[in-house]
Amino acid sequence: MRLSAVPALFLACLALSGCASSSEPENLVAGVAMKETTGSVIQPAAPVPSVGVGKSSRIAAPQAETLAWAGAMPEPKAFAQQRTVGMPLPSERPVAMLMPERPDVQPAPGRGRMQIYSRRFRDAKPINFGRVSPRDYPVHGVDVSRWQGDIDWAKLRSQGANFAYIKATDGGDHLDPMFKTNWRKAGEAGLKRGAYHFFYWCRTAGEQADWFIRNVPRDPDALPPVIDVEWNGESSCKAKLSRKRVLEKMQVFMDKIERYYGQRPIIYTAPDFYEDNLSGELTDYPFWLRAVAQHPSKVYPGRKWLFWQYSGSGLSHGVDGKIDLNVFHGSVEQWHNWISPRAS
Known part of the structure; x- marks a missing residue:
């Protein structure tokens, strides 16, 4: 009885095994994973090469200047070959040079000099400045910050931007996120460039100078650095210091900047701040004056100036939105x- 049951049991096992193999895919039985496409992820035909995250995965870009974004603070020191500190100011009388109806590129006199592009800017809020207007000055430029976004610098230059002041820092810990890009691209487009610092009245002047030095290259071809001093109602710092304290803090900052960069800084200011703190002061410093409704001679009587910011509503190809417009106080x-000590 036991012997006859074994073959029957064996045949029954074979039958069950055949049913199992016919009810499942062969690749699962063999232990092979299915090549399915799940969701929207499509498996590549060839293996994907391993790419490291970091320097090895970056696309090579044109070499840019190395900025001191981190690390130990350099000790302020003068250039090895010290330049004469301070800059000659152009004649106090404005240069009357009317622009042609169709402004074209003016050939730069002398070998190796930068080309001067005539003004082609427009203004969203044009002003009649009277007898002497911005058009009477041949060398125009702009100042920019992160709010101008991605700038086409070559196009902006062809519209009349011969120089650019670029926001670098404010306070003791804020860096404009577009500074590095704007600094590099403005230089590549052939503009004379300089950096400015927005002064914060609730931070020590020494800290602010160190922060500017840490982030702005010491480039002998750059325009002099600028300290932007004004009252800012939107700032979290509501302090309104006395004239004496304002001048003390400015002097600390400017002295440290001058020692490090070898150039006397330019002071940018607006009418209300100037009247409160700067009228009759700092006569041995060059000034960059904001006057968007009248000529600087009307707004800042008796003050010699180097740059005039005449509009905060400029329009130009190469920039989306509005841009600040400026002129240099002098002839070509x-x-x-003036720039020859800083010419490449």
Whole structure:
């Protein structure tokens, strides 16, 4: 009885095994994973090469200047070959040079001099400045910050931007996120460039100077650094210091900047701050004055100036939105003479 049951049991096992193999895919029985496409992820035909995260995965870009974004603070020191500190100011009388109806590129006099592009800017809020207007000055430029976004610098230059002041820092810990890009691209487009610092009245002047030095290259071809001093109602710092304290803090900052960069800084200011703190002061410093409704001679009587910011509503190809417009106080020849110590 036991012997006859074994073959029957064996045949029954074979039958069950055949049913199992016919009810499942062969690749599962063999232990092979199915090549399915799940969701929207499509498996590549060839293996994907391993790419490291970091420097090895970056696309090579044109070499840019190395900025001191981190690390130990450098000790302020003068250039090895010290330049004469301070800059000659152009003649106090404005240069009357009317622009042609169709402004074209003016050939730069002298070998190796930068080309001067005539003004082609427009203004969303044009002003009649009277007898002497911004058009009477041949060398125009702009100042920019993160709010201008991604700038086409070559196009902006062809519209009349011969120089650019670029926001670098404010306070003791804020860096404009577009500074590095704007600094590099403005230089590549052939503009004379400089950096400015927005002064914060609730931070020590020494800290602010160190922060500017840490982030702005010491480039002998750059325009002099700028300290932007004004009252800012939107700032979290509501302090309104006395004239004496304002001048003390400015002097600390400017002295440290001058020692490090070898150039006397330019003071940018607006009418209300100037009247409160700067009228009659700091006569041995160059000034960059904001006057968007009248000529600087009307707004800042008796003050010699180097740059005039005449509009905060400029329009230009190469920039989305509005941009600040400026002029240099002098002729083309005076411009070349002024920048010659900083010419490449």
